Amino acid sequence: MKVFVIDVARCNGCYGCQLVCKDEHVDNDWSPIAKPQPDMGHFWMKVSETVHGSVPKVNVAYFPRLCMHCDDPACLRHDDSGAVYKRADGLVIIDPAKAKGKKALTDVCPYGAIYWNDALEVPQKCTGCAHLVDEGELPRCVDACATEAIKFGEEEDFRDLIAQAEVIQPELGLKPRVYYLNLPKLFVAGVLYDPQVNEIIENAEITLTDLSSKTNWTTKSDDFGDFWFRRLDSGQYSLMIQADGYKSYEITAINLDKSVNIGAIPMEKLN
Known part of the structure; x- marks a missing residue:
């Protein structure tokens, strides 16, 4: 099963992951995995910036966020039509054909990871670049990360890192497969x-x-x-x-x- 491991302490806020995600998906049709992402409004990978403290005691934390590819995803719980499915490798996909018109899916993700494409009338989110993974390649955000803050691979290979990591909002019980090291406190x-x-x-x-x-x-x-x-x-x-x-x-x-x-x-x- 695939996982993402993100070390927030390594992220320097270059926004490279966010940019290459747009480059990979805007105007590119990766059906049946994903239709093109619109030019604006969608951030399937999004880096947020938080300023902690006040001058001169200030820390800035950069926090890459994407679909959590949960083991028990809320979007899959909500839908029984096959519009949302989990692959054998753990990546959670919204089928762009079966999900057409299902705007309600954008409201069920507690992580805010699902966006609505007005032009195509379809909910969309990070696919883990499943079209690249199927070719033996890394997701674009991972491949482009200059500081190696974002890692992707088999859960077994990252066992030691996962043991030190946290997930976002574990109390939801959705069992995210995106793990974070050094979350800002x-x-x-x-x-x-x-x-x-x-x-x-x-x-x-x-x-x-x-x-x-x-x-x-x-x-x-x-x-x-x-x-x-x-x-x-x-x-x-x-x-x-x-x-x-x-x-x-x-x-x-x-x-x-x-x-x-x-x-x-x-x-x-x-x-």
Whole structure:
């Protein structure tokens, strides 16, 4: 069974995968697998960009998304006419002939991967470039990825990577066959300084606590007075800062629904 494995940390936002997907499918008829993709409005492979934090503590994450080629796809659950089928290799296909006029299929995918072609009156999505796979070639997005962020092949060959990976919205129970490594998480960051001498504070101990699980993480401020806690889940946190010669500094509640740059934190010297 085929799978995609996408390492988000390797994606540099070149949008090459998105562009070659358009090149492969716009004005090209790959029947019976897919009719031509329209010039505009469809992104069977789409790279989204998310900015985390605020200046100067900023991370930009690029996130390639496509049809998840689920083992138990919602589109297949919805249709019993044969308009949607799963191939023996795991790729999920919308038959362009049998699906003609079935606009309702565009609403059943919780990943938003199915588009409506007004001109052809047919729902369309990523096919995994099944027409190329059948010729022993890679999907265009995989072949074009300069950083090898997108991989495609047999599940068995990627077993080690899959063991480290995640799927999107596993709670849906659709069993996606697109696996992600290093999905962007949230962070808490800041910088410590002494306002009396206007100097940063190195080697302070900073402890972040998840108020729900009571899990603690500890780090030190670096040579620039900076500290980071990365790959956090959303939730409520507290922060405690301790530095030799300074009063402790505490933030009792941080509502982490997006990455937080606390900014410059002034530390008060002990008397």
